[in-house]
Amino acid sequence: MTDDKNFDDFLYPKSRYRGQIKPENLVFNYNLQEFAQRVNYICNLETAGKITPSQAYHQIKDLWKYLKYSKKELGIGEDLFGKDDEE
Secondary structure, eight states, X not given: OHHHHHHHHHHXXXXXXXXXXXXXXXXXXXXXXXXXXXXXXXXXXXXXXXXXXXXXXXXXXXXXXXXXXXXXXXXXXXXXXXXXXXX
């Protein structure tokens, strides 16, 4: 079991989150790291000739759409406290 965890950590490394600790930030950070890992794999597959550039483009585009959806659903980057009203 320990070997499987070490293998997963090697294949899918995750960095520690050092930003403002809120559940939505942690989830988005996980999604962002997952996006980066998958894009890296897709690029490597395309470079090795295992998939076409068009396939790589469409797979990355789909991943990007999911990341944007995740950002929107989690409310990342929204002005939730009406900072414009402080002036």
